[in-house]
Amino acid sequence: xxxxxxxxxxxxxxxxxxxxxxxxxxxxxxxxxxxxxxxxxxxxxxxxxxxxxxxxxxxxxxxxxxxxxxxxxxxxxxxxxxxxxxxxxxxxxxxxxxxxxxxxxxxxxxxxxxxxxxxxxxxxxxxxxxxxxxxxxxxxxxxxxxxxxxxxxxxxxxxxxxxxxxxxxxxxxxxxxxxxxxxxxxxxxxxxxxxxxxxxxxxxxxxxxxxxxxxxxxxxxxxxxxxxxxxxxxxxxxxxxxxxxxxxxxxx
Amino acid sequence: xxxxxxxxxxxxxxxxxxxxxxxxxxxxxxxxxxxxxxxxxxxxxxxxxxxxxxxxxxxxxxxxxxxxxxxxxxxxxxxxxxxxxxxxxxxxxxxxxxxxxxxxxxxxxxxxxxxxxxxxxxxxxxxxxxxxxxxxxxxxxxxxxxxxxxxxxxxxxxxxxxxxxxxxxxxxxxxxxxxxxxxxxxxxxxxxxxxxxxxxxxxxxxxxxxxxxxxxxxxxxxxxxxxxxxxxxxxxxxxxxxxxxxxxxxxxxxxxxxxxxxxxxxxxxxxxxxxxxxxxxxxxxxxxxxxxxxxxxxxxxxxxxxxxxxxxxxxxxxxxxxxxxxxxxxxxxxxxxxxxxxxxxxxxxxxxxxxxxxxxxxxxxxxxxxxxxxxxxxxxxxxxxxxxx
Numbered sequence: 001x002x003x004x005x006x007x008x009x010x011x012x013x014x015x016x017x018x019x020x021x022x023x024x025x026x027x028x029x030x031x032x033x034x035x036x037x038x039x040x041x042x043x044x045x046x047x048x049x050x051x052x053x054x055x056x057x058x059x060x061x062x063x064x065x066x067x068x069x070x071x072x073x074x075x076x077x078x079x080x081x082x083x084x085x086x087x088x089x090x091x092x093x094x095x096x097x098x099x100x101x102x103x104x105x106x107x108x109x110x111x112x113x114x115x116x117x118x119x120x121x122x123x124x125x126x127x128x129x130x131x132x133x134x135x136x137x138x139x140x141x142x143x144x145x146x147x148x149x150x151x152x153x154x155x156x157x158x159x160x161x162x163x164x165x166x167x168x169x170x171x172x173x174x175x176x177x178x179x180x181x182x183x184x185x186x187x188x189x190x191x192x193x194x195x196x197x198x199x200x201x202x203x204x205x206x207x208x209x210x211x212x213x214x215x216x217x218x219x220x221x222x223x224x225x226x227x228x229x230x231x232x233x234x235x236x237x238x239x240x241x242x243x244x245x246x247x248x249x250x251x252x
Numbered sequence: 253x254x255x256x257x258x259x260x261x262x263x264x265x266x267x268x269x270x271x272x273x274x275x276x277x278x279x280x281x282x283x284x285x286x287x288x289x290x291x292x293x294x295x296x297x298x299x300x301x302x303x304x305x306x307x308x309x310x311x312x313x314x315x316x317x318x319x320x321x322x323x324x325x326x327x328x329x330x331x332x333x334x335x336x337x338x339x340x341x342x343x344x345x346x347x348x349x350x351x352x353x354x355x356x357x358x359x360x361x362x363x364x365x366x367x368x369x370x371x372x373x374x375x376x377x378x379x380x381x382x383x384x385x386x387x388x389x390x391x392x393x394x395x396x397x398x399x400x401x402x403x404x405x406x407x408x409x410x411x412x413x414x415x416x417x418x419x420x421x422x423x424x425x426x427x428x429x430x431x432x433x434x435x436x437x438x439x440x441x442x443x444x445x446x447x448x449x450x451x452x453x454x455x456x457x458x459x460x461x462x463x464x465x466x467x468x469x470x471x472x473x474x475x476x477x478x479x480x481x482x483x484x485x486x487x488x489x490x491x492x493x494x495x496x497x498x499x500x501x502x503x504x505x506x507x508x509x510x511x512x513x514x515x516x517x518x519x520x521x522x523x524x525x526x527x528x529x530x531x532x533x534x535x536x537x538x539x540x541x542x543x544x545x546x547x548x549x550x551x552x553x554x555x556x557x558x559x560x561x562x563x564x565x566x567x568x569x570x571x572x573x574x575x576x577x578x579x580x581x582x583x584x585x586x587x588x589x590x591x592x593x594x595x596x597x598x599x600x601x602x603x604x605x606x607x608x609x610x611x612x613x614x615x616x617x618x619x620x621x622x623x624x625x626x627x628x629x630x631x632x633x634x635x636x637x638x639x640x641x
Contacts, residue, residue, distance in 0.1 A: 060342055061283025100399030100634050141634050148631060159630045161283055161404040166342055169400060173344060176398055181468035 060163045063090055066155040088210045089156045092147045094164035095203055099144035101172045102196055106137035108179035109189050116186045123247040124186070128240045136236070139229050146226060150219055172196075187244035194241050197234040204230050254564035255516040257509060262539025268327045275333045278526070279340035282347070285524055287354065287407040288571040292518045293338045293527075294355045296534070298455030299448070299514050300332035306507055310500050317500070320548060324541050331534055338527065345463040346394045350405040352456050353390060356383035357410055359452060361574035361581075363445045366566075372442055372493060374595050375430050376449065377581050378588060379486050384578060385415030385619075386479050392623035393475055395632045403630065409573040412628035416586050418619040421482045422609035427590040427602045428488040435495040435502070440509075441566050447510045449490045457483035474618035481612075492593075501549045505557060508545050509565070512538040517568025
């Protein structure tokens with residue numbers, strides 16, 4: 001199989017691969033006799049059309065109503081103090097959606113690792129093993145269960161798709177497409193995982209701040225544990241990605 | 253109140269037009285709008301798509317009708333655009349697919365419950381159990397590929413359970429055919445029901461063919477390939493119910509009546525007032541089309557359109573969960589198979605179908621693979637520990 005960074009004279013996308021055709025194409029920059037030039041404009045109309053739609057658009061959706069009296073009582077007290085538990089609930093649902101997607105992402109990376117290791121274990125970092133990846137995957141699944149419990153404690157519905165959870169689904173589509181593509185390498189898949197871990201890390205930091213504002217110390221403590229684990233995920237994934245890329249570049 | 257096709261004239265053709273801005277409106281909310289609003293949008297997109305497709309086919313076979321076909325087809329196309337574009341971009345292809353199968357299950361079930369012809373009703377129930385299984389397989393795919401919960405789309409209206417397994421739905425082509433009804437003896441409602449399902453299955457087939465290759469995951473690509481093949485079978489299945497001796501103009505009139513009938517059902521039951529106003533506009537346009545085609549029928553065939561639609565149309569089917577009906581049909585009929593145009597017990601299935609599917613699945617069945625041990629749980633399979641399973 002041709003490595004993706006090998007020079008194989010097959011990539012046809014750039015101008016330089018088409019010396020004759022590109023010369024003819026570039027003539028159009030000067031104008032072609034008998035063919036009308038494009039209409040002139042400053043490109044504002046594009047932004048204006050988009051702005052008009054933004055102005056009249058509705059939000060993606062709204063937050064579901066609290067489902068338990070205990071949660072309502074607790075939320076209600078915070079509402080009276082001006083706190084916004086709905087923001088915390090929305091962000092918890094976002095985290096839940098992301099952790100579920102992250103679990104599936106790592107299942108995909110496990111497949112990639114197995115496939116590349118069978119082809120050749122050369123260049124694969126020593127600590128990038130099935131055991132470690134499975135541990136990360138299992139921790140993502142535990143994080144999902146953690147936030148689900150917290151949502152229930154706050155009187156929310158953990159099965160609801162909130163606006164932020166919806167958004168995460170859209171954002172994650174590209175990450176899933178990358179990892180599930182048989183043509184992507186382990187390094188390329190880890191690039192997708194790196195993007196996920198960076199988002200995840202900041203997401204947990206924000207959850208901690210929100211929980212602190214709500215004055216929920218037990219929740220803050222559990223979130224800090226999750227953040228520590230996510231920090232380790234980020235460190236490892238970043239390291240693996242760098243090592244694989246530098247190895248591929250003949251630098252490592 | 254029943255729809256009276258001959259009471260009003262609808263919107264005149266020369267007033268049926270849109271601007272681009274009108275065609276591309278605010279989409280519905282995936283989170284806040286009722287699932288049946290999405291069901292109606294998907295169904296009516298299919299109905300309009302069928303209108304455009306039929307009117308292209310008709311134009312290949314009739315020179316005198318070409319100008320009328322071109323005029324009305326342009327309007328149908330723009331109607332299709334306005335309707336289909338009501339689905340927001342936060343609907344991923346897989347989420348939309350779940351929506352499509354919900355349409356297939358709930359609309360087919362609703363229609364089967366009121367279908368007056370017993371053979372046609374059987375044909376409806378038969379295919380419904382297959383679409384029900386597709387919903388289960390796509391749900392497994394959604395959970396296992398993306399970690400998302402298909403019930404966020406279904407909103408608890410539709411069960412997620414195995415139906416007649418997709419792997420046994422593959423039949424040799426002659427066994428997808430049904431006995432056509434007789435245009436003189438059959439009730440008008442049966443004609444409308446048949447055309448509604450032909451439309452729905454064709455658009456579902458086209459959607460899977462269009463989006464299947466957009467997935468990077470090889471399991472997803474194979475699942476879409478396998479289920480798209482069944483949808484092609486379903487188009488054959490329903491289409492073969494149509495009386496082939498229907499004239500082109502009678503078919504066209506039937507199409508316009510069916511569009512009006514279905515838009516009427518949407519108007520009556522739509523919960524979103526903004527979308528309801530769209531259905532009202534569309535209904536008026538279709539009544540306008542109906543009367544234009546009715547005049548063509550009088551002129552070219554010397555026939556009275558009221559002989560084809562003598563009475564007010566029946567009440568449209570309800571947009572509501574058909575859970576109990578689907579479960580009963582599942583228990584009673586999941587083992588049914590086809591032998592030619594007959595619906596038969598398992599032991600009497602055509603050997604040609606068995607041979608065909610054994611070859612197609614000789615390198616594995618993607619729908620079996622994707623859903624191995626899959627059981628829907630609230631919040632996905634990853635909630636299994638929390639749910640005590």
